[in-house]
Amino acid sequence: AQSVTQLGSHVSVSEGALVLLRCNYSSSVPPYLFWYVQYPNQGLQLLLKYTSAATLVKGINGFEAEFKKSETSFHLTKPSAHMSDAAEYFCAVSERTGGFKTIFGAGTRLFVKA
């Protein structure tokens, strides 16, 4: 069964500092991997996705993530945090066949200090 673990329920960075949000997955077959962002009182928006092309994936708002099969990881990074990045971030894994069942991690809330 597939699963997702996000390390750290809360991460705090200073404005302009590197953002690193960690995600490890478990899947019996190479999965699709996603990062979503949720701003307060809103639904989730897709940030970026890995679907087996390049292992370094670029998304919206300057975020990127690297798929590392040997480490079963898909960490999200951004070189320089902005106040507007403060939100909750979710990593998700889905099967490539049989129904696209998508499982989400518990989420990491990012705080950005001025």
Added chain:
Amino acid sequence: NAGVTQTPKFQVLKTGQSMTLQCAQDMNHEYMSWYRQDPGMGLRLIHYSVGAGITDQGEVPNGYNVSRSTTEDFPLRLLSAAPSQTSVYFCASSESTGSYGYTFGSGTRLTVV
């Protein structure tokens, strides 16, 4: 371009009442799913559908029913509401290959008293 529309946005139910959360999408997506979001637990999959007439259980299906009679609609029914079902519910849809990720609705905040 409405995307995924959920109604109602807010609802208060008494224990034992039943209700249906509505979800409709206008993107001709094959895949649709219902999730509940609770603090510290992320999103948990309740039920999902890979097309009209086909549904399956997710991680937390107990107490919920779904049906998919059309591509556009995927209602979630609470048969007998319990306080443990107090949550924010999200409907999401995706095209059939699954590689584009989900489009989410804006959610329904449900309180069961």
